[in-house]
Amino acid sequence: MKKIFPYLFFLFLLFSCEDVIEVDVPAEEPRLIVEALIRLDPNDSFHTPVVKVSLTSSFFGTIPLTGLRDITIINLSLPTAGGGNGIILQETAPGSGEYQDVDPVPTRFFEGGELLLQLEHEGRLYFARTHYVPSAPMDDLRQGDETLFDDDDIELEVTITDDGTADNFYVLDYGEGEFLALEDKFFNGEQFSFSFFPERTLNPGDEVTVSIMGADREFFNYMDLLVEQTTDNQGVFETPVATARGNIFDVTDLDNINLFDNVQQPDVFPLGYFAVVQEYKRTITIE
Numbered sequence: 001m002k003k004i005f006p007y008l009f010f011l012f013l014l015f016s017c018e019d020v021i022e023v024d025v026p027a028e029e030p031r032l033i034v035e036a037l038i039r040l041d042p043n044d045s046f047h048t049p050v051v052k053v054s055l056t057s058s059f060f061g062t063i064p065l066t067g068l069r070d071i072t073i074i075n076l077s078l079p080t081a082g083g084g085n086g087i088i089l090q091e092t093a094p095g096s097g098e099y100q101d102v103d104p105v106p107t108r109f110f111e112g113g114e115l116l117l118q119l120e121h122e123g124r125l126y127f128a129r130t131h132y133v134p135s136a137p138m139d140d141l142r143q144g145d146e147t148l149f150d151d152d153d154i155e156l157e158v159t160i161t162d163d164g165t166a167d168n169f170y171v172l173d174y175g176e177g178e179f180l181a182l183e184d185k186f187f188n189g190e191q192f193s194f195s196f197f198p199e200r201t202l203n204p205g206d207e208v209t210v211s212i213m214g215a216d217r218e219f220f221n222y223m224d225l226l227v228e229q230t231t232d233n234q235g236v237f238e239t240p241v242a243t244a245r246g247n248i249f250d251v252t253d254l255d256n257i258n259l260f261d262n263v264q265q266p267d268v269f270p271l272g273y274f275a276v277v278q279e280y281k282r283t284i285t286i287e
Contacts, residue, residue: 065097077113135214164189
């Protein structure tokens, strides 16, 4: 017992002398999040655009929904008489953070010319511009036999044919926040098959819908960055995990209409992206 007691006394002193360490959690001002990805089905003559907005709260906080004073989409190639070149979005329900046009919009409204997104939130003005980007359809969607790390891995094989007329970019949506950004650098003008292994668990009988969207270089770069930073439990269009800059700008203090980011405020910008793309879909049943 005499040999054991000194060790017990030493352990008592060790644990009783522990200090409580307080960690300063990084914090920043709430930042607006704008999810404005408009996907146009080539088989539809009308489309109801939906834009979602939310607000960051803190480093470990939730993402509460917020309201906007005004939000519009304008097509500069259309005549302005009678307001025919723009649509006004309205909140679907108070506090929902979802805005859409009351009536379906002809898809041709989005398919030509430069498109502008304008919105106002708490006295700040935000602006984005984009253009419609077509996509190549899927030639085939099938379940492959290969595995990645585990025997339970599911391989989804997509085949497309690139048109070869330009440098094309695509974004593949495999559902539940799993995306793949793709460029035609190595298959320009050719048919190409590529595999994707979803991180989520898929069981026999599950249905998976895969879509392919057109993208320009800027949208491709943005999605490629977010995919790299996205964890397996957080979708890239749900809670951005990094302050990656999209194409939406705070123009409240703009002093040059031709240069959005010239106000010496590099940290003043919202999260999110405005894109209008063509989308093709296919559904497969897991075997």
